Amino acid sequence: MDKILRVKMGEEGGPKTVVEALGEYAGLGGRAMTSTIVSKEVPPLCHPLGEDNKLVIAPGMLSGSVAAMSGRISVGCKSPLTGGIKEANSGGQPSQVLARLGYAAIVIEGQPADDNLYKILINKDGVEITTDNSLKMLGNYAVIDKVKEAYGDKVCAISIGPAGEMKMSAASIAFTDMEQRPTRHAGRGGVGAVMGSKGVKLIVLDDEGMSKRQPADPDKFREANKAWVQGLKKHPVTGEGLPAYGTNVLTNVVNEAGGYPTNNFSTGQFDGASKLSGETQAELETSRGGLATHGCHKGCVIQCSGIFNDKDGNFLTKQPEYETIWAHGGNCGIDDLDTVAQLDRMDDDFGLDTIEMGVAIGVAMEAGLAKFGDAQAAINLLKEVGEGTPLGRILGNGAAVTGQVFGVERVPVVKKQSMPAYDPRAVQGIGVTYATTTMGADHTAGYSVTANLLGVGGNVDGTKPEGQVELSKNLQIATAAIDSTGMCLFIAFAILDQPETFQALLDIISGFSGQPLTADDVSNLGMAVLKAERDFNARAGFTAKDDRLPEYFKKEPLAPHNVTFQVSDEDLDKVFDF
Amino acid sequence: MELSIAVADDHLPKLVGLLAPWFSVRAQVGIDLKTFVCEQLGVHEVYFEERIQTIFLDSKPVDDVATALVHDGSVLALSAAMPGLVGATFRKGGQYSWMRKAISHGGDEKSDQAAHGWVTVKLFNMVLKELGPGFLEQGVWIDGGRVQAFINSQPQVFRQHIQVLPLEGLPVSPDEFLGQDLSDTSIFIKVRTFAE
Numbered sequence: 001m002d003k004i005l006r007v008k009m010g011e012e013g014g015p016k017t018v019v020e021a022l023g024e025y026a027g028l029g030g031r032a033m034t035s036t037i038v039s040k041e042v043p044p045l046c047h048p049l050g051e052d053n054k055l056v057i058a059p060g061m062l063s064g065s066v067a068a069m070s071g072r073i074s075v076g077c078k079s080p081l082t083g084g085i086k087e088a089n090s091g092g093q094p095s096q097v098l099a100r101l102g103y104a105a106i107v108i109e110g111q112p113a114d115d116n117l118y119k120i121l122i123n124k125d126g127v128e129i130t131t132d133n134s135l136k137m138l139g140n141y142a143v144i145d146k147v148k149e150a151y152g153d154k155v156c157a158i159s160i161g162p163a164g165e166m167k168m169s170a171a172s173i174a175f176t177d178m179e180q181r182p183t184r185h186a187g188r189g190g191v192g193a194v195m196g197s198k199g200v201k202l203i204v205l206d207d208e209g210m211s212k213r214q215p216a217d218p219d220k221f222r223e224a225n226k227a228w229v230q231g232l233k234k235h236p237v238t239g240e241g242l243p244a245y246g247t248n249v250l251t252n253v254v255n256e257a258g259g260y261p262t263n264n265f266s267t268g269q270f271d272g273a274s275k276l277s278g279e280t281q282a283e284l285e286t287s288r289g290g291l292a293t294h295g296c297h298k299g300c301v302i303q304c305s306g307i308f309n310d311k312d313g314n315f316l317t318k319q320p321e322y323e324t325i326w327a328h329g330g331n332c333g334i335d336d337l338d339t340v341a342q343l344d345r346m347d348d349d350f351g352l353d354t355i356e357m358g359v360a361i362g363v364a365m366e367a368g369l370a371k372f373g374d375a376q377a378a379i380n381l382l383k384e385v386g387e388g389t390p391l392g393r394i395l396g397n398g399a400a401v402t403g404q405v406f407g408v409e410r411v412p413v414v415k416k417q418s419m420p421a422y423d424p425r426a427v428q429g430i431g432v433t434y435a436t437t438t439m440g441a442d443h444t445a446g447y448s449v450t451a452n453l454l455g456v457g458g459n460v461d462g463t464k465p466e467g468q469v470e471l472s473k474n475l476q477i478a479t480a481a482i483d484s485t486g487m488c489l490f491i492a493f494a495i496l497d498q499p500e501t502f503q504a505l506l507d508i509i510s511g512f513s514g515q516p517l518t519a520d521d522v523s524n525l526g527m528a529v530l531k532a533e534r535d536f537n538a539r540a541g542f543t544a545k546d547d548r549l550p551e552y553f554k555k556e557p558l559a560p561h562n563v564t565f566q567v568s569d570e571d572l573d574k575v576f577d578f
Numbered sequence: 579m580e581l582s583i584a585v586a587d588d589h590l591p592k593l594v595g596l597l598a599p600w601f602s603v604r605a606q607v608g609i610d611l612k613t614f615v616c617e618q619l620g621v622h623e624v625y626f627e628e629r630i631q632t633i634f635l636d637s638k639p640v641d642d643v644a645t646a647l648v649h650d651g652s653v654l655a656l657s658a659a660m661p662g663l664v665g666a667t668f669r670k671g672g673q674y675s676w677m678r679k680a681i682s683h684g685g686d687e688k689s690d691q692a693a694h695g696w697v698t699v700k701l702f703n704m705v706l707k708e709l710g711p712g713f714l715e716q717g718v719w720i721d722g723g724r725v726q727a728f729i730n731s732q733p734q735v736f737r738q739h740i741q742v743l744p745l746e747g748l749p750v751s752p753d754e755f756l757g758q759d760l761s762d763t764s765i766f767i768k769v770r771t772f773a774e
């Protein structure tokens with residue numbers, strides 16, 4: 001990974017590609033790469049869908065190696081949804097393949113003068129960019145069928161669906177999985193709209209003839225990787241719970257806690273939760289010949305994903321994640337897994353963020369466009385998005401726009417991005433992260449390891465408001481660091497609970513790079529990423545006022561515990577005082 | 579109504595779905611949660627300490643299993659460790675427990691009034707899989723309509739492995755059992771296994 005590919009879409013005579021050395025970006029990967037490039041090169045006040053925005057796609061630092069779990073990819077830009085900086089993260093095959101092709105990032109910049117759609121092919125011989133208007137308004141599945149026809153079943157692809165072409169703020173970018181299906185998405189923040197605004201529909205990656213990236217210290221790397229895999233396998237979350245039930249194992253538990261946002265965040269428990277649960281889902285999947293345990297990319301040993309077949313045993317979609325099942329399920333009062341799976345398939349095909357769409361439909365239901373629990377109405381609303389009808393375009397631009405158009409007060413967004421599946425009144429600590437992250441409401445932003453492990457901030461007394469703030473800060477730093485390695489965030493709890501597994505991770509990174517690495521280095525990396533992101537947002541006009549939850553979370557008590565969000569604005573403002 | 583289900587022993591795990599989303603037990607209450615789970619429900623102490631990492635009593639996450647008391651009418655949910663930051667906040671006594679302090683179980687005053695009462699039990703994820711068969715063999719109370727719906731939802735091949743026997747009564751076929759209106763009837767179910 002010693003080069004950056006720049007795709008200049010606005011050049012005279014048509015798009016051109018330039019391959020550059022890494023220069024000042026040497027050593028960066030994943031979120032560190034995307035956020036540094038965006039922060040340095042994108043004018044913060046530019047229009048997100050204009051020529052000055054850049055779309056950066058970067059494999060993690062360890063991607064392309066044999067390090068287990070290292071195949072996550074980051075996508076960065078100025079977000080059309082939030083107006084701030086965005087990093088959206090995805091699984092799938094492209095991270096490994098792009099890294100093996102030697103690219104630390106693809107930067108798509110400028111804008112074509114024409115309305116053509118472009119396709120980029122990257123292989124061992126170089127880069128080719130061509131117009132392909134036959135792809136216009138095709139869903140991601142149809143696009144991939146064409147990829148298979150033209151390039152065979154070994155390549156992988158990055159694509160957008162109609163939502164990206166229509167530049168909707170909920171548009172995602174799809175990454176193909178191990179079965180060459182477009183099921184993995186950089187979902188959040190409208191990154192697909194930015195790709196659409198550049199006129200790029202498809203990137204095909206072919207690593208035939210390329211080899212795996214080799215570590216600088218093979219012995220240290222091999223030993224560390226072995227300990228790493230053992231650590232992940234022996235932990236009850238990464239070795240048992242996630243493989244058996246996926247992330248949807250959370251449905252029953254969050255619902256029991258009264259923190260499961262139901263009917264557009266109007267209450268904290270859903271009567272139909274058990275029907276949507278990971279336990280029910282795993283049973284259903286296996287009974288139909290699907291899979292309850294499956295990886296989203298080669299090299300994943302946790303395998304939190306699966307295959308969801310329809311009633312006739314035919315592939316419908318990958319195992320929908322907890323967030324998706326909540327957003328399209330309980331948040332809309334729907335308790336039917338088949339409906340949720342169908343909506344997931346439609347989201348993947350149209351190229352949409354499942355969280356944003358579920359929340360937007362929930363807001364539409366609150367506005368009276370459909371009744372909570374009406375599965376067919378939800379399907380019809382999503383169809384409108386795919387077709388780009390006027391109503392569909394409103395919904396496809398997210399919950400904040402939908403709420404504004406239909407005059408709904410209860411709109412669960414921060415920085416215009418929809419909240420995920422945990423009510424911040426029940427779990428107030430997550431509310432601190434929702435409010436203050438650079439990304440807009442995001443559950444993964446402050447997700448992972450402890451302050452003590454990473455040595456950023458010493459012991460934290462979480463029982464005090466300042467402790468909650470301190471820990472949220474440390475979690476956000478750690479998350480930014482993990483997002484930069486290419487490691488899946490679900491490793492977090494094995495490294496949290498097992499110091500030797502955390503050490504194995506440090507040893508993998510240093511065995512790979514040949515440089516010594518300490519926990520402090522990791523936290524400094526995370527801190528640098530967050531500083532770059534905060535700096536971008538400040539220059540884009542964000543202030544402390546944007547680091548707030550919507551007012552109703554402080555006013556409306558959430559059943560069954562009847563609690564409101566209690567963390568003060570003054571405390572929220574202390575999160576980023578480093 | 580009390581009934582026994584006989585099932586070939588290697589099919590017992592498939593019946594744990596009967597226990598979802600909840601079942602009831604009649605047991606001694608007014609005692610602390612740990613004593614209740616280990617002594618009244620018969621869960622091994624080591625399993626309780628190590629495997630059951632997430633506990634809710636009346637929807638409140640529990641940290642101190644010695645001060646939370648189980649009462650008549652309590653709802654008790656048991657789960658393994660959960661993924662994600664929010665999952666980790668629910669762990670008993672975990673370092674993130676402060677994040678959900680607003681809803682945590684604060685403990686109860688000790689009571690000397692131990693008596694018998696009804697408790698609703700929910701088992702989730704690995705705990706359902708691992709403890710479920712034991713509960714079925716021990717016997718639990720489940721809504722009759724749900725038992726019928728569960729048996730109805732099973733493939734015919736599996737139904738052939740099930741025999742429904744009213745406890746101490748004459749055997750009835752699954753079809754006869756399914757023909758009765760049991761929607762508002764709580765049934766005590768005990769599962770027996772036989773070698774096939």
Ligand code: SF4
Binds near residue numbers: 091294300301489
């Ligand atoms: S744990 Fe899940 S999300 Fe993470 S890499 Fe594996 S399959 Fe993908």
